[in-house]
Amino acid sequence: MIKIRIPATSANLGAGFDALGLALTYYNYVELEESDTIDISSTDSVQIPKDESNLIYISARDLFEVCGKRLNGLKIIQSNDIPMARGLGSSSACIVAGLVGANTLLGSPLTTDDLVDLAAQIEGHPDNTAPALLGGIVTAVFDGRKVQWVKQEVFTKLKFVAIIPDFELKTEKARACLPKEVSHRDAVYNLSRAALFSASLLTGKFENLRTAVDDKLHQPYRMELIPHCGEVFDIAYTHGAYGVYISGAGPTVMAIVDEKNEFFVGKMRFSLENAGLNGWRVEQFSIDNEGTTILD
Ligand code: HSE
Numbered sequence: 001m002i003k004i005r006i007p008a009t010s011a012n013l014g015a016g017f018d019a020l021g022l023a024l025t026y027y028n029y030v031e032l033e034e035s036d037t038i039d040i041s042s043t044d045s046v047q048i049p050k051d052e053s054n055l056i057y058i059s060a061r062d063l064f065e066v067c068g069k070r071l072n073g074l075k076i077i078q079s080n081d082i083p084m085a086r087g088l089g090s091s092s093a094c095i096v097a098g099l100v101g102a103n104t105l106l107g108s109p110l111t112t113d114d115l116v117d118l119a120a121q122i123e124g125h126p127d128n129t130a131p132a133l134l135g136g137i138v139t140a141v142f143d144g145r146k147v148q149w150v151k152q153e154v155f156t157k158l159k160f161v162a163i164i165p166d167f168e169l170k171t172e173k174a175r176a177c178l179p180k181e182v183s184h185r186d187a188v189y190n191l192s193r194a195a196l197f198s199a200s201l202l203t204g205k206f207e208n209l210r211t212a213v214d215d216k217l218h219q220p221y222r223m224e225l226i227p228h229c230g231e232v233f234d235i236a237y238t239h240g241a242y243g244v245y246i247s248g249a250g251p252t253v254m255a256i257v258d259e260k261n262e263f264f265v266g267k268m269r270f271s272l273e274n275a276g277l278n279g280w281r282v283e284q285f286s287i288d289n290e291g292t293t294i295l296d
Pocket of ligand 1: 011012017018019125127128171174175218248249
């Protein structure tokens with residue numbers, strides 16, 4: 001069987017809505033091989049679809065179709081560490097696993113660019129799928145068919161601390177609450193900050209990140225769907241985070257923290273508990289620069 005490791009991702013990074021994302025050292029594992037039937041199982045207790053509605057299967061079948069082949073069945077074994085519907089790229093991880101797995105089964109007929117394009121078409125936007133495939137921080141523009149992208153590896157020792165609530169927020173719901181139109185002023189507010197984010201992250205001007213993660217396009221609306229979100233932001237800033245933002249469509253809150261801020265995680269846990277916010281867990285990651293990897 002082919003064994004694949006796929007990283008979690010954190011999209012938007014505040015102002016870069018649907019355009020910026022990065023990969024984290026937090027992984028799902030998928031094993032797959034061709035079969036005459038659909039045989040899907042998992043190594044954990046996470047509930048996953050075990051029929052043709054499974055996203056890994058759908059993505060693999062799409063790739064076969066693009067390559068003019070027919071997929072009769074697939075044996076898939078999933079290990080799901082990335083929590084579902086929490087803004088950490090669990091669906092993208094499935095899409096990317098299916099595409100990379102199927103491409104490998106066929107002898108790698110499609111290029112990396114092809115995979116980035118296909119993944120974005122299946123997901124609808126590239127800011128989780130592209131970093132899941134490529135690793136690092138990815139800037140991507142998607143016109144509905146093709147993605148123009150740049151991957152940059154990040155060698156800072158920044159910690160990305162995910163503050164993950166115990167409830168799910170489906171991306172469709174988190175997108176449905178957004179306004180159809182925004183003002184010119186708000187558009188400028190966001191584009192300047194999105195550009196500032198990657199430039200500041202990559203050059204080490206971390207003091208800019210608090211300004212860079214602010215946005216007017218999605219976070220103010222999504223905060224309404226995430227109880228205590230504002231309080232979690234305040235606590236993270238009190239303990240010295242450089243920047244705090246809603247990861248992807250939420251509900252996870254991500255804090256960017258200096259490696260020298262040694263006890264950030266402990267302080268967060270203590271303060272959250274003290275504030276009665278017991279449903280939030282705190283996990284520390286770094287940036288993954290490798291992206292999806294086929295393991296031996
Ligand atoms: N950019 C997407 C959003 C990421 O914010 O809706 C979630 O898939």
